[in-house]
Amino acid sequence: MFYRLSGVYHTSYASDSRIFKVPADRNLAVFFLLFGLAAPFIVPSIYLNSYMLPWLIWTAAALGLNLVTGWAGQLHLGYAAVMAVGAYSAVHAARFGVPWEFALIIGGLASSVIGSLFAFAALRVKGLYLALTTLAMQFIMDWVLHHSPTVTGGSHASLQSPTLALLGQPITSDAGFYYVAFGWCVLVTIFMLNLKRTGLGRALVAVREKDYAAAILGVNSFYYKILAFAASSFIAGVSGALLVATFFFLATPEQFSVAVSIQALAMVIVGGLGSIIGSYFGVALILLVPGVINNLVAAIAHTLGAQVNVETLAHIPNAAYGALIVIILLIEPLGLGKLYGNIREYLMVWPFDQFRK
């Protein structure tokens, strides 16, 4: 009923490979696009700049990780390190006087180069071994950042980012920062939506399922693995740079530590490997829910007037949050994206379940 299928049939390959085959999906996407555009006018500023903005940037980053992990099937535990490369390169470039548009691209390209180095490891090892190799890369990057004051900005290891300016316009307002993040997230989302239906996307899936079978089919797994790492690293680099330019305003090594890498992977896994909408959900859960639950618990304790010890108050949200992740993965091991998919599938023919083939 909600996802009406009547009248949806394809008579040409072009129509069959449309991004949104069901009108309801397209309408939903358009609605959220419009909502996103209108958000600075309707969403209170606290939610805009400390929830939606990091959520959008991290979603873009998570989509990049999804490209290499969900599509190409290469487990990546050093994603934050790649983001760090992009962030530091872009900020240094901008401090050097390079316009931000190019600084962001420089950040992305620098990340691509370093990220492709990870790919060379991926060509030799797979699965858990690859996870460990990438984790090692993360530790190397942590070490490098902690030991190169010239890169990280002196003995305090904090490097200020110059004011972001795009197309000659300095961006200083909350709404401005939001639109930059929104624009980038939309761009990455469109790229990922299209990736699904191109030869490149299918080749990546072939490599993920069985790389030598892909090779037999004429898909050069060497080439596609490197491509996947390079493209995902580019997205990581620009996202890292934007995170610093629009949210933190300075870069420190802790923003890209090993814990962040694991969080990024958690976003993708909880959201659903290879799911675009899942990445949005996953990021919301991993990034925002701890803060939300924290505020909720504090508010409840405040209204009840309960004299709760500060430490207990801090640990209750963590326990609730951990339980939430476990419960979600128990209900649907394929993640939040699949959970949404199930609901969508159910509503697709509701209330005429008997017509389901």
Place this chain on the structure above:
Amino acid sequence: MKIRQHIRSVAIAAALMTSATVASAQDKEPIRFGFCFDLSKSYTFITPQLAQGAQDLAMYVNDNGGIEGHPVEIIVRDHGNEPQRGVECYEQLKRDGVFAYYFASTPVTNAALPRLMKDGNILMQSFVGRGDAVDGEVFEWVFPIGPTYWQQSANDIAFIKDQMGGDLSNAKIGFLYLDYPFGQEPIEVLKVLSEKEGFDLQLYPVPLPGTDQSGAWSKIRRDKPDYVISWVWAGAHVVASKEMRRNRFPTDRYLSVNWLNEVDLRNIGAEEAKGILRGTNVAGGQDIPIIRTLLDTYYANGKGSGPEILTQDVYYNMGVALQAAAHEAARLGIQQHGSPLTAESMKAGYESLVDFDADGLMAPITITPSDHGGGGKTRVEQWDGETWVPLTDWSADYLEEVWDVIRESSSKFSLE
């Protein structure tokens, strides 16, 4: 009919009551402090004590008429040491009317600093964040009460010089540190001082979290430094103490950073720890007027803000001391500029603190518009098996050298 009348009278009464409370709250607007702490991840060995100390003092102040009639409210939130959540906490509390913050975590402090500087809110950042923030001319809104790690290490060197008869030219000083920014910070000042005083500086980095120190200590055994200044914390002290015994390094030549508390001592063992030295800007123990008062007023009646065991911790004293300085700043701010207190008047209040020592609880601090640290005085205490015995008076040395480093670093900061 009757019910409706009842409802109406109740509604009117409620409306009257709210307007009455609003009227009384307006002239006695609470002074709110935002403590966005890491209470669940990395700094949990410090933050509960800090928060509890501050809350107890706030409770005591409120029970005694508040600050110039204004009650104090301390809002404690957890950010799990994640910069993103720290920023979120700041943005949330900012909208609730908080203008004085303490983040108690270096990554979060650094992440929130640009926003605070732009918004003009008070950042209490003792012992966290960038050390050059004591330069009040650059970091107008930041008040790192207490010594920077630079000043603290310089004071340690002055202590060693004193112990060695005023001459360091033949001395060998080891520096044991956690190999990340916290531990690396003093190196710069130590190098400057080593050139000035002519002592031999040996660096012994240990990887986080400091559980593996065997390599560093076998080097120490080989080098035989006269003193080891240690920039590690929590469990790393316990490991260091074991290594000292194994490598026959005398305990009374181990000079710790201020992050060595009673829990660490218990873990080392009160007897084994005999002789350990610690640099500090807060007096430890309970025999201090304000701490005694809090214990007698609240903990004796079971009314403290948290478990009593936490009060036997030097970090609890630190929490009380920092909050006491903040209260004094607020009081002076209201006296000078009237109520309600704003970020500007509190800043003015901070900057007019002269020789404030919270009745013997902390090193006397004098804050000026150019020095937001308060002078950076510390003293060295020694553990005698039962209590901490102060070996020196509160003092700060090598000010010129340290300030050169501070200004050199702060000059690179500019708010865009």
